[in-house]
Amino acid sequence: MLLKLRNSNLLSIVLGARGTFLICFILLSCYLLYSVLAYTFLIPTGNFLGDIPSVLRGEFWRIITSTVYHYEWEHLLKNMLAIIVLGPFIEWKTGSFALVTSFFLSSWIGVLLFSFGFGGFIQSTFGIGTYIYSFYGASMSVYGLFPMAIIALLIKKPAFSLMTKFVLLGSFLYYFIVGFWPNPDASDTEVVVQIAHSCGVLAGLLCVLIILILRNRKKIFSYMS
Template identity: 30%
Template sequence: MFPNQELFSTLAGTNIYILNGEYWRLITPIFIHVAFAHVLFNSFSLILFGPALERALGKGLFIIAYIGSGIGANIATLMIKPPYYTHIGASGAIFGLFGIYLAVLLFNKHAMPFYGKQVILPIVAISVIMTFFSPNVNIIGHLFGLASGFIIGRIILQFKSIHFH
């Protein structure tokens, strides 16, 4: 259980509260988790896939893309899920990173070495498939995080050349 239930209640993305003007709840869920396994999996994903993308984008743009993808996932959750639905976790933002990688692979094919493509494509596919078979997962958050990242990646590629080494 979350160590401080009041803090959790204030930061979780509860749709009805967002609809009533607590807009920070579109951002704060990206940074909170309730289970150790959840934070461990998200941290592991970020450690594996974040550094190369951060080097390619730069720190500032990486942070904007990561948080932007999480917000996109949370807005979709707000629009699609029922009013009393509560969501937490960085998974939408993590899937956003996957979406950026997919945008790079589609629109800037030569930016990523072949071995990078061999790693990222199966991981994205497995992650999307596992979304549908894992309990207590915000499927909307995962899918729209991926879509948000893809859109953000496409926009970034309009203005910045990205290369992985």
Template identity: 30%
Template sequence: MDVSTPEAAAAHFAQRPDAELLYLARHASRYPPAVGAAAVAELQRRGLVPEAPLAPPPTPEAPAEPDETWAQVLLPVLRGLFWPTRQCWAVPVLIDLNLLVWLAMTWSGVSATAPTGHELARWGSNVTGLTWPGQPWRLVTSLFVHGGVAHLLLNMASLWLLGVLLEARTGGARLLAAYLASGVAASAATLWYHSGGINSTGASGAIFGLYGLLLMLLLSKKIVLDKWDRRGMLGLVLYLVLSNLVSGLTGNIDNIAHLGGLLMGLLVAVPIQLSMQRS
């Protein structure tokens, strides 16, 4: 058997029967490497065994994406917070109005952190003896007046987190209607309850109305979530509502306004759900 060169090996095995070639290929470890290789090559030429597939070309590695900077992450969030878009316009408009009122108050000389009751009343707070019956517009304007920057930022953070979630599902017009209706109800409730006199400000009553709306949408399954996500969100909303009401028992917080807004939010959820079904 002459296998000294590839040509000689090929010529030799070209004359051998299939059975012998198959035997040599199966027991190639018993023979010199050239014998097994030549037997396999001849079997492949005869089409009795498949040829070894070509190795696929190496896949070029995708260039590593550069890490996002804090500015690339923060700027879209700030744009969504203050700049209205077609998908989310009501929440940024409400936040901008609240900020503009606070900036105007501060620019006019009102304390940025602790305005006086007289200054708040001058800018439209909800005041017993003024709001009803002579100046009912205070039921609305008081929603945009805050007793300092801390009060403002706390309410705007709640409005943004809650409002963006709701507006994506209800639409801006429905959210705005629920917000204003709940805010007016909260202002009216606090006037009714504090018959001895009150000077109230802030958006928290309207925000509690959004809590009520969200609760009704979750309970009626208008927000599409799986069972566990729904339970988790319900638990979170109930915790936030109850924790705010409990904190109102110990601080200078008007829980009557919160309850009035919450009740109105639960009530307006019914027509909002009906309009969502028709759209």
């Protein structure tokens, strides 16, 4: 622990990001697995995708398969880049287990919130065509990292170096602005995608709350008693 406190520099944080690299490995492995299943065994890719009607019907397995499925290589690389940029800082403060668990929970909880919380609104506002639109990829998990990045800045120990703080804050602002910058010319599908990303942020907030409760459980229990 003392060594960790002394070496809270950018290089140490990146080299110690085992959980971050595990997430990237899982996503890359799933991409290769799905490619084999689709192009070698000719399994329809629709079996891996998620959509609001399917989730509402109880096909909850789609929550897991869709959130680790990337149809385009570029989509996977874009998500992995965000994970590599934000993940190590979060992992340094919260730990590998908390990062990996929160990453995947953000997608699963986000899909449930998106389907059950906003499904009716999407159908009535944008029509049946957008309502049945398929979703896939780990973007909800990536946006779930935003609240995690904030908690990484707020947790005091182990302290970040000044350069590390600048890198984390700059990366956070870049991805947040790119993802949520208002666009009056956005299509219905793009608006729905932003709603889905917002669900990822809300799910990330829930994970942050759970992490804070677990980190301070002794204080909470002593206060309640």
